[in-house]
Amino acid sequence: MRPGARIALAALWLAILLVAGWAIARHLELSGDLRRFMPSARTPEQKLLIDELGEGPGSRLLLVTLEGAPPGTLAAQSHALRAALSRDARFTLVANGEGGLEAFPERLRPYRYLLSPTLDTQRFDAAYLTEQVQARVADLGSPAAALVEPLVPRDPTLETLVLAESWEPATAPQRIEGAWFDRAGKRALLAIQTRAAGFDPTGQRDAVAAIASAYARAKGAKPGALSMTGPGAFSVEIGGRTEREASWIGMVDTIGLLVLLFVAYRNCKIPLLGALPLASAGLAGLGAVALLFDGVHGITVAFGFTLIGVAQDYPIHFFSHQRAGVQPYASVRALWPTLATGVVSTCIAYATFFVSGVDGLEQLAVFTIVGLGAAALATRFLLPALVDPDLRDPAQSAFLERLRTWVARLPQPRIAIGVLALVAAAIALFAPGPFWQNDLSRLTPVDPAALARDAQVRDELGAPDVRYVIAVQGRDVEDALQRTERLGVALEQARTQGWLAEFESAPQYLPSMHTQRARQARLPTPQALRASLDVAVAASPFRSDVFEPFLQDVDTARRAQPLVPADLAGTPLQVRVDGLLSQRDGHATALVSLVGLSAPDKVAALVQREGARLVDLKAASESLVVAYRERVLWALGLAAVLLIVAVRIALGSTQRAWRVLAPMAVTTLVILAALRIAGVELTLFHLVALILAAGLGLDYALFFEHAGDDREEQLRTLHALLVCSAMTLLVFALLGLSSIPVLRAIGVTVTLGVVSNFVLGLLIARHPHRETA
Incomplete structure (x- = not known):
């Protein structure tokens, strides 16, 4: 082939690669959900782990600290940051200690009598209402008057505040000017929950950037500094570091490879020609995965391009065996049996990943097999047409x-x-020491100092234990809620014994319908309530008509249908309940998060008697790693057998x-x-x-x-x-x-x-x- 024709063919090949790359990029959907690289969960604990890792509230929680300024300045910045982020759709919860009534929207206020435990021990009779009305008179003459006065006509028993206080964690940090602070009073604290799942790196990156931008506006020219911890912040930091390292490694690799190829062949065309089969391999593998799978995992792309690095050897073998006087097609034809044997044998190893049952490994197999095949075929049938037949003989x-x-x-x-x-x-x-590493946390590149800071902030905020959680299974949501309510009695005993400091469960925010109906039955009729209230008001300075909103709310609560999770849509309560209650595949799971668990064995035995399980998420993750490894080892064992057979047949x-x-x-x-x-x-x-x-x-x-x-x-x-x-x-x-x-x-x-x-x-x-x- 004439030089001009070779140049035209190379330009056409390159153009096809550019068009293919553009087309693939348009339709490529990258996924960051690491669960695709995990085996199917077999035990209830493993299923819970997979759900919690991707969708659980713990994976969405960002812990923010503000420091470097006087407490008053930090408190103002905290409130401004909370106000800005509360309007941002990327966040479902922004808590800094300010108020508590915002968790209880106006349309749900009449239901406070069904949600509050007051009616479990009290009745709205004349004696109780008289006691409460007199207490409100005293409150209106106290420093708390500004908070209480707007609530009194509608809520003389302050049930709204009872609920708001019960929803505050018992271990909540101290407040300075209405904002959470650490024990030393030097750092303002916020807990922010993202809408993006924990394994959505793009969503987490956007959330972290939005927080930083909102803080920059809230801070203005005043002193102060923001820091973030939590799974999302760590993933963003890791992603950024990986990108930086990949950038400099890729740059050094590219320069080094170009120099190496030029030195090896003393021909400036060889580095460019050698890149064409490799680029073909990468695009073919990527296109095949995009075509066959719903979304391509980022790890598949990263690993895939690393693994098809084997393909760079194919054109090199051809270049090194080409010599003057021999047509390029003749040279590659002589190499082809050996080259094809290597390609087939390598592909056999990756083909065994199809029996692993892991979506990510199957993607990796497709990427590598198609990529290696494309590189080999490009070297065999296309590359010889571009090579000068008088290429310098490396043997000389x-x-x-x-x-x-x-x-x-x-x-x-x-x-x-x-x-x-x-x-x-x-x-x-x-050799001494464990053979396998089963602890996923040991693989994290997060700085140990950052992990220690995260643990410290969690302790200051009273955040739940990230290792242990109690799982309660039910036939449906109602059954799960009732079982969790019965379990709560046992957990109160555990708290009394000092086995744990605090716990959080869905019934604290949304009692079962059974409990709500029982409280509903204790509400007096409108006539009885009005008579009791008249007695209470007669002994107070209040006018007789001031509590009409209260009478209307109680009547609404008496006639209302009990609240269900769907009724909480669009409210802060939905965020809390959704993180603790889920329904999948014909059953419901209620979670109880724990704070300050000091006796896991005793608590495990206690909850087991109630038909629940204390789940050790660390143990569940290790068992999942073991199951994953066993599948891969079985696949590799099968690959070894097939490889031996293939090489024996090929070599004869x-x-x-x-x-x-x-x-x-x-x-x-x-x-x-x-x-x-x-x-x-x-x-x-x-x-x-x-x-x-x-x-x-x-x-x-x-x-x-x-x-x-x-x-x-x-x-x-x-x-x-x-x-x-x-x-x-x-x-x-x-x-x-x-x-x-x-x-x-x-x-x-x-x-x-x-x-x-x-x-x-x-x-x-x-x-x-x-x-x-």
Whole structure:
């Protein structure tokens, strides 16, 4: 093909990639819900964990502190911030200690007699009403008059305030000028609940930005500083740090790879041509996932582009084997059986993820398999048309010749390799310390100081325990509420015993219909209430008609239907109840959050007698990790069997198959031993990295074996594998320097794999050199 035609074809290929990228970007829906990378929950505790992680109030809660100014200034800033965010649809709750009546909207005020526990022990008779009216007379002559006076005509028993106070946590922080402050009185505190779910990184990022912007306006030119903690704030911080690290790692990688390719081939076209199959792989994989799945997870994209890094080796093998006098299509045709064997074998490993039952892993499998296939086909059928047939022959290199001569002197041990495998296996199995890491919190890159600050703010605010929660199951919402009310009696006993400081449950905000009807039955008839009220008013300075609104509200409460969750829509009460009560799949679950739990075993036994469960969310998360890992290990075991069969069939010889598979198998043991010696507890990300390292090892060994004993073919193969391993080493060594545990785990694991696979491939898979006449 003439140079002009090659340029035109390259431009057409690039244009197609740009159009495909534009089309995919338009229809791509990225998801940040980590639950897609979790196995299906099997136990009630695991189901509760999955629901709470994504949708629970704890995952939506941002804790805000204001400091750096006098208390009066901080209180004013707190009130201004609350006022601004309360009007923002991105937030469902903004609490700073200001007032309490806002949680009880006007349209629900008549229902206060059905929600308040007063009628459980009192009746609205003449004696009780006389006592309450006299108390209001005293209140109107006290400093509290401004608060009480607007309520008296409609609510002489102050049931509204009784409810507002009961909805305040017993461990609420102190108030200064109506705003929450820490014990030292130096930091103003706010609790803000986002509408976005915990696993919605975009929503959480918008919420965090909105809070910062609103505070900047509220603060103005006055002193003060804002800080945020909580799952959403941490996810935004992690996302920002990951983006910054990915940016500089990507920049260094790109420059390094371009320089490496230019040095390796002394041709400025090669870096550009080599990028086309890789770009094709990425877009093909991304497009396939977008087509087959409802939303593409961000982890799929990140992992996918890392895993198809194997595809960068395909054009390199072709470039290194191309030489003057041989048509490019002839060169790639000679490589194709070995290249195809590597592609098929690697894809087999990822295909086993389809039996994992995990949506995220299935996405990852589709991305990788389609991407590798696209890169291989592009290298086989498209790339040769763009390459100059007179490309410099890499075999013509004095350095390579000296290196090949040195390599030829290396022994090809078998017994020593067997001993190495046994020693590595023993170290991996018997090194001290846990083998697996099951604690998801240990994987967080959040600064320990930030976690400590979060714990301190939660303690100041009296926020619920994030580890333990009580779950009450019911046939429906009403059944769950009644069961939770009965459980509340037992929990009051636990609080008296000092086993916990406080608890919060849905019936505190919305009693069951059974309880509401019982209170309704205790309300007097309009005639009886008016007679009792006349007696009470006669002994007071109030006019006889001042309490008409009270009479109307009681009559409304007597005739009203009991409140149900749907009646709370659009109110702050809805937020509180929705976080503690849910209905799914024909049953309802009520949660009881705990504060200051000091005797979990005793509380667990107590609630069990009431038919409820104390759920340890940490234990549930660990059991979920174990279940996830078991599925992945089963998939990898199946992949190993299929891989052995595929390589044996492709090579047609057990001895050749052994030489190709042995470096990969021994390298896996060496990596495990190295990680265990370093005290690393293995995670799922190490397993994914082991698969990637195994794919690289298979590729190296296949091409060492393919080179046979021909001198020039060995030189070209050595050149190709040196370039491939150097490029991969650069990418993953930089990842190994990351502060993000997930990226570091992948980087370190693959870096070890590249070095070990290359060395063991040389020792095991290469043929002895045969001198030619």
